[in-house]
Amino acid sequence: MKERDARVWRDQALTACCMAAAAEGDPLLSSARRAAVLMDCLAVLRAAHRPDRAAQIGMGEFRHGLRGPLGALLPPVPGTADRRFDALHLFDKHGLVRDAVQDLCREHLVPHVALERHWPWARVRAEQEERRLYEILRRLPPEDYRRARALLAEYPAGPVRQLSRAWDQLWMRFDFFEAVSDWPWCHLDGWWYPCPICHWPMRVAQHAATIDVRCEAHAARGVHYRRTSGPAGLGPPELVGTGKKATPVRGLPASTEHLALTRPVWRYGALPTLLELDLRDQVQDLPHVTVEMYPGELRPDEYDLHITVAVPGRRTQRFRVDAKAWESVDALADALLERQPPPYPLTILLPDHQDHERHYLAARLRGRRITVTTLNRLVKRIKTACGVSR
Template structure:
């Protein structure tokens, strides 16, 4: 009979293998696609990544350097050794048709890193993992820790809200944000793959620099701009432009976007507003990708849900107890005792990785009783419900949850 300790060790081993394979493929893909690298730099990085892959696969499962290079353009799961469940790596591409590293590959890398980091903290025997990127806190956790150490609920709320609402901007404006100095240091230069001839475009949904690529279309060069977060791009944060022959600012043209949803989903659906204007790279910065992806992106539905419920007369607290969980909603008929709803909001590309993280943490250690996902992750609810049920947690998409608590309060969500 296999013991729980053996199962835990096997699980940690599989998570580590998936992480190292994804990390090796992602770093190698970035080395291949990033402009400006000298050939020897590309080769050195590829060889280092090939070595990382061999360490993950083990000595009995070799993969030649040529096979590794070829595999970067195919299914990521093919790089895993036999016996390791690929989960969401199956069918995942690291490099897309534009020769750019895919958004989902970045997401999976960060999500697996967070899961492995959590497992290592919970399991003292996991200290054998020596990959240097796992020896330090990821940016997102470090920023939270720095805000938490202030020991002031109002300071925490103000700082975290600023990271969500202002993930990029002019340096002079960013200096006015309510952030401790060390947290402000996470604002960095505009990413090179979000620049074109000294210009960049903020996503109309999240305000972070959008990705820019150039494509050949019927012999003509066309610029394509889209948010790095695929759901935002799918909502309409996706544009085209004609590259200019001088230093003037390029102008975006909209691509066809889906119709705005009706019913309860319309309440939280973002308003994209006007077409984004080009912003000069000089004098502007943006938060690091980790903070944007796991503070700004999930923070948007947190704040949106907070705002809409407060507008409807419900009592809601943001990140109570210095982020024990995300929202405390109190709902019930007038003059009746209110029922508290303790909510954690998560936005993971990989539902399987999030499920494993919930399991590793035995639910939510902060005391959340509800797990809420953005409406565009609604398909994850059945899988997550099966996991969360073991820990007396319930799962809902954001609009479903908003409608439910409004009904209990006797007010209309729509």
């Protein structure tokens, strides 16, 4: 068995598990439809295993396995010690489907006709929307390109009048917004709450008598809240912060007049841009440092920042930085390996909460002149390079 084929089968199994978990955790799905989805997902999972192991996986074991570490369900990859997803849990401690399941589904997607019948393809085949976004961006003049990238991060959601005013002439060129009213997962008594960091709708999760509101991308940094127990009023329910980054937020009407970027564009367009802007803001005023945003031919699939540290009497250091906000660094590694190796040293920038995964990604990309780091680590490295101790 070739290792690449085994990885494809493992991705297929992971996709099936993610889809099955989403069906299990969807309260709006009828029992008959849920059963049909689970049967198809089980068939896909079995097909990814050796015949002897496939015969042992029944529906009971499948549903039980979805609630625990996935190692019991996923096929191994011969010739490698990689067991990255063996400890992965698709449900949180309250029994709710983890926010990242949709992103894992997209990033490890292996198309399958049986799944296509039961899963809205637009929710899964997000790569097409991401590519369409970049094709539109590439056709823009340089200044409009830079402005559009910044707007993705600064105005990813809000009242339609505010968005159209901010995007101005670019507004009619982008159709990547959807009505928040169509997203019940972010509604709380008819209101939605923007994350104080990325400004995208936060997810509302209820378990027992408690209602939590959290940002899917920034919960790890402390952006999570809880609804107060006070009586319901005419305005939006009040939230109390339960994390260190939970600054006060106010609810907005979950109406057709409030729009938000589609999830793939937010995940793979807005979040990396936020990371890039954060890096720029932290280093651009340092001595001997020059930061160029979206340099060269403005190819989004190459790199986004060119940082130069030119200290007199020392060797000039250059950092070509490509920010990534994938949920799965395993899928990210596969995507990067499909590219031609860069003709220059490249730095892949991850969010700080993925610091523990940088060594794995670096090992997968060994021999490609690629360094993998996180925001805090890169800022410290640049400060050291220009002689700033803090």
